[in-house]
Amino acid sequence: MSSPAQQLPPGWAAEWNPEHQRYLFIETATGHTQWEHPIAQQQPPEPSTSPPVTTAAQSHHKRRQYAAGQTQAYYGAAEAAPDPGYVAPGLQPQPAGGQLFTPGLAAENQFQSQQTQAPGQPHPYFTQPLEQPTYLEPYDQQQQQRSNYVQPGVDALAGQFGQMGMGGQKQFQLYTTNLLTSPPDPHELFKPPPEIRLPPNACISPSPYANAEPSYQRCTINAIPTTSSLLNKAKIPLALVLTPYRSLKDGDDAVPVVTDTVIARCRRCRTYINPYVQFIDGGNRWRCCMCNMSNEVPQLFDWDQATNQPGDRWQRAELNHSIVEFVAPTEYMVRPPQPAVYVFLIDVSHSAVQSGMVATATRTILENLGRIPDEDGRTKVALICYDTSLYFFSISAESSMLVVSDIEDVFLPKPTDLLVNLAECRAPLESLLGRINDMFRENSIIGSAMGPALQAGYKLMSAIGGKLVVLSSSLPSVGAGALKNREDPKILGTAKESGLLQAASPFYKTFAIDCSRAQVSVDMFLFSQVYQDVASLSHLPHYTSGQTYYYPAFNAARPEDALKFAREFGDVLAMPIMLEAVMRVRASRGLRMSSFHGNFFVRSTDLLAMPAVPQDQSYAIEIQIEETITTPFVVFQTAVLHTTCYGERRIRVVTLALPTTTNLSEVFASADQIAIATLLANKAVERSLTHKLEDARDFVHQKLVDILVAYKSSMTSGGAGASAQLAISDNLKMLPVLVLGLLKNVGLRQSGQIPPDIRAYAQAMLTSLPSQLLIPYIYPVFYSLHDMPPEAGTVGESGVIMPPPLPLSSERLQRYGLFLIEDGQTIFLWVGRDAVPQLIMDVFDLPSYDVLRGGKITLPVLENPFSQRVNAVIQKTREMRRGVYYPHLYVVKEDGEPALRLWALSALIHDRADMLPSYQMFLTSLKEKVNST
Amino acid sequence: MGSAGWLFLFGVLMAAGLLFCMVFFIIMFSDLECDYINPIDLCNKLNQFVLPENIAHASLTLLFLVFGQFTAFLLNLPLVLYNADKIRKKSHMYDATEIFRTLNGHKKETFLKLGFYLLSFFYYLYRMIAALIAESE
Numbered sequence A: 001m002s003s004p005a006q007q008l009p010p011g012w013a014a015e016w017n018p019e020h021q022r023y024l025f026i027e028t029a030t031g032h033t034q035w036e037h038p039i040a041q042q043q044p045p046e047p048s049t050s051p052p053v054t055t056a057a058q059s060h061h062k063r064r065q066y067a068a069g070q071t072q073a074y075y076g077a078a079e080a081a082p083d084p085g086y087v088a089p090g091l092q093p094q095p096a097g098g099q100l101f102t103p104g105l106a107a108e109n110q111f112q113s114q115q116t117q118a119p120g121q122p123h124p125y126f127t128q129p130l131e132q133p134t135y136l137e138p139y140d141q142q143q144q145q146r147s148n149y150v151q152p153g154v155d156a157l158a159g160q161f162g163q164m165g166m167g168g169q170k171q172f173q174l175y176t177t178n179l180l181t182s183p184p185d186p187h188e189l190f191k192p193p194p195e196i197r198l199p200p201n202a203c204i205s206p207s208p209y210a211n212a213e214p215s216y217q218r219c220t221i222n223a224i225p226t227t228s229s230l231l232n233k234a235k236i237p238l239a240l241v242l243t244p245y246r247s248l249k250d251g252d253d254a255v256p257v258v259t260d261t262v263i264a265r266c267r268r269c270r271t272y273i274n275p276y277v278q279f280i281d282g283g284n285r286w287r288c289c290m291c292n293m294s295n296e297v298p299q300l301f302d303w304d305q306a307t308n309q310p311g312d313r314w315q316r317a318e319l320n321h322s323i324v325e326f327v328a329p330t331e332y333m334v335r336p337p338q339p340a341v342y343v344f345l346i347d348v349s350h351s352a353v354q355s356g357m358v359a360t361a362t363r364t365i366l367e368n369l370g371r372i373p374d375e376d377g378r379t380k381v382a383l384i385c386y387d388t389s390l391y392f393f394s395i396s397a398e399s400s401m402l403v404v405s406d407i408e409d410v411f412l413p414k415p416t417d418l419l420v421n422l423a424e425c426r427a428p429l430e431s432l433l434g435r436i437n438d439m440f441r442e443n444s445i446i447g448s449a450m451g452p453a454l455q456a457g458y459k460l461m462s463a464i465g466g467k468l469v470v471l472s473s474s475l476p477s478v479g480a481g482a483l484k485n486r487e488d489p490k491i492l493g494t495a496k497e498s499g500l501l502q503a504a505s506p507f508y509k510t511f512a513i514d515c516s517r518a519q520v521s522v523d524m525f526l527f528s529q530v531y532q533d534v535a536s537l538s539h540l541p542h543y544t545s546g547q548t549y550y551y552p553a554f555n556a557a558r559p560e561d562a563l564k565f566a567r568e569f570g571d572v573l574a575m576p577i578m579l580e581a582v583m584r585v586r587a588s589r590g591l592r593m594s595s596f597h598g599n600f601f602v603r604s605t606d607l608l609a610m611p612a613v614p615q616d617q618s619y620a621i622e623i624q625i626e627e628t629i630t631t632p633f634v635v636f637q638t639a640v641l642h643t644t645c646y647g648e649r650r651i652r653v654v655t656l657a658l659p660t661t662t663n664l665s666e667v668f669a670s671a672d673q674i675a676i677a678t679l680l681a682n683k684a685v686e687r688s689l690t691h692k693l694e695d696a697r698d699f700v701h702q703k704l705v706d707i708l709v710a711y712k713s714s715m716t717s718g719g720a721g722a723s724a725q726l727a728i729s730d731n732l733k734m735l736p737v738l739v740l741g742l743l744k745n746v747g748l749r750q751s752g753q754i755p756p757d758i759r760a761y762a763q764a765m766l767t768s769l770p771s772q773l774l775i776p777y778i779y780p781v782f783y784s785l786h787d788m789p790p791e792a793g794t795v796g797e798s799g800v801i802m803p804p805p806l807p808l809s810s811e812r813l814q815r816y817g818l819f820l821i822e823d824g825q826t827i828f829l830w831v832g833r834d835a836v837p838q839l840i841m842d843v844f845d846l847p848s849y850d851v852l853r854g855g856k857i858t859l860p861v862l863e864n865p866f867s868q869r870v871n872a873v874i875q876k877t878r879e880m881r882r883g884v885y886y887p888h889l890y891v892v893k894e895d896g897e898p899a900l901r902l903w904a905l906s907a908l909i910h911d912r913a914d915m916l917p918s919y920q921m922f923l924t925s926l927k928e929k930v931n932s933t
Numbered sequence B: 001m002g003s004a005g006w007l008f009l010f011g012v013l014m015a016a017g018l019l020f021c022m023v024f025f026i027i028m029f030s031d032l033e034c035d036y037i038n039p040i041d042l043c044n045k046l047n048q049f050v051l052p053e054n055i056a057h058a059s060l061t062l063l064f065l066v067f068g069q070f071t072a073f074l075l076n077l078p079l080v081l082y083n084a085d086k087i088r089k090k091s092h093m094y095d096a097t098e099i100f101r102t103l104n105g106h107k108k109e110t111f112l113k114l115g116f117y118l119l120s121f122f123y124y125l126y127r128m129i130a131a132l133i134a135e136s137e
């Protein structure tokens, strides 16, 4: 069937009307409908030219296109089905419900699968058990429900699917949801972003990997508005959210490498060749997809250097993969590739030794020496301990300790042997690491010369660059960068609080700049029992692409604390890193990167300096539309020039192509709520530092109101007047609850109880976590374990099957139940007070609820299936996401310690807590705001 | 030439100096936008001039007060207070880590100061000539 929809001008959609056996054409911007094909009809269409018989249908379609909130509440499931138009063009679509929640259909790992999906495969979002949340109605019922609203004669559903069935259809269908009648469904968060519907022939490769996976790079809008005024109408912020150095989990494909150093780049805009260029002139030249420049194809482009024979250019990785790595020739080096360098600064003051931090840290380094990346045998390591003096270690056959007490003007006591080759000095290093804790066991010195230690470490490595790993248990008190205890409970929760989140001493900014220049990246591991000024200290990682890790009140006597730190620290040490990296994002003409969020130093208008890039760090970049875009699609290309930790200069290129649109409804229908929430988290934290915490919250709230107002006034029939509903497009329906979660996150929450260190750490997380970790961090996951479906916790064909996630409301808690709440950083096992002894026995190996104690716990694995299933769920929770985090497990008793209980319950963000509104109250206030503007 | 004449001659010269200082700032900011200079060097360079500029302006204002030129003093007072407030908040120096985010604000401020010094320049010039004429009569 040659469908007329394929030749539609932009802004038009076609719907198959089965009753009349012909297409109905809809101008999506105005809602105008007609039977004539818009191209065939030259003069401006008038409704009166339509056959009178269509008036009923017309008005109906108008509603379908716009508001009709009441029916749309149920569309969630139908939308989630793989779009039949793309699965198999021309085939009859399958009923949606059947594919969505099929038990056992889940892929290797539900969380990854959404990211590793090749287009055209069904999406196993979440292993759906037998029990479904009641508001997810079975398919048949939906249809029934719907037909109540649908006027006879016009089968909207059939029309909709008929349209979807046509291959090449580019239009997005916009579904409106009334937020007031459709409660948030946690399953929605596991869905992939709205599909990227590129025009045909945009891509020269048939490869399913030709466009970037969302886990590498995603955009807040998957159909870019052609003008900034259109973007302003939608009020949706335009930004990229990217994790160019994403880790590879089992089942992920490795990034293909182009080894022949033939790198084709545009002469004008320096874009790397990618699947979206066009070959012209018989394949001798290529046209740049960003600036339209015609470039010569390099001579060796079609030459296979491995076999020394003519090769097939269509096999080249850079033409088939959106994510590739080029091995860089010498032009891309300012110096020969540096070796990886790890300098450890270990706090050995009294509190550090007493908490067991020194023992755990040295043992972890010792155990992980073999995991530190050192494929080329060039990796160098140094150790410096510090309290109020510095202790250097000359590492050789007879290691010795050199004490430097002059911390005002730091010098290196010895020119050699302080920074040693890991492979060559493995044995002396191991013996030294085994002895450090004993050396300082009786240390009674209190105080920390962290600043001078940093300067010493910097001196040691500044010629090479690398990683400076700081382990500190106390507030820096002497020398450069000394800080004062500025924690003041009186100003918590007031306007002055944001001052506590800024750097107290300029040292932490100037030193960060020095580090960035010398290619030194700082990682902070912080352990203090008392105030440590995480806010100031986290500035160093922030500007040097490092990461802050915080273990409040660390005590290695608790095996859980020691295990968590050792695991995370070990993984950080073993992590492959990118050294001496610079990142630049290029985009098609008319688009400009306007502001940057994340851990790096902005070295020029669009160049981000990152001395050592860890895996799974996320960045957000806002985009401005500077001039009208005339192309049917645009391309964003991120290039990270870096040195691998085994001494090879490489360029990692991530290419994302997105269609453009002139149509406001497409902008809404293609918005990606996960990316928007990630961007808002970054912007809110930035605002809380430059303004006040309250301003940051207001800003996020106002952004959401703006989007809702824009949607109401342009996409619903309600227009500017008051409306009984709160409408938003279906793909954005989780945005309000994500914003609420963000407003209730420890990093931003309105409260006078949050210690500044905890707050500062949460803010560091909000600005560096990739979406996969950030979303649970602001919208936790909640399972009911006591009545989980029989297959949950068992190993399915795709790993451990998880129970269905529940909405985050304490209404779901039951007095006799066992529940799990987790945000990726902490896991709570909530035990109801009437839990039957058998349950306690099966899970905790204890006779009854009364003897169960709340707090951190290592759950025993017992000889009964339920215990094993619960353990499997917890295990999976700890492993299913990217990143090094190993969440603590807390047992929370319903009538247990109030602080712990409140902490766990604060994760249930649909509830009301103190001054913070419940989800219903939040929606009501949103509705009032929206109606009053 | 009487004291008022000399004072305003001095004012004219100072305003011209401050004017050039602002022009230099603006040139440096546009260099930064064109990537001719990196933010670290830019901030190191500009920060050398921030305090001298503030001090020069404040001392000129003080001179007006000492010599009883209250109109000129009151004209300059808001800017002195503004600068003093920035120094008190320790936000007077340019921060290389934030410079790109705050660049638009810096540019706006520098342009406003430029305009202010330009107006002051002509005002002092006028007052100087007026003082000279008054003297010769």
Ligand SMILES: [Zn+2]
Pocket: A266, A267, A268, A269, A270, A271, A288, A289, A290, A291, A292, A293
């Ligand atoms: Zn180009």
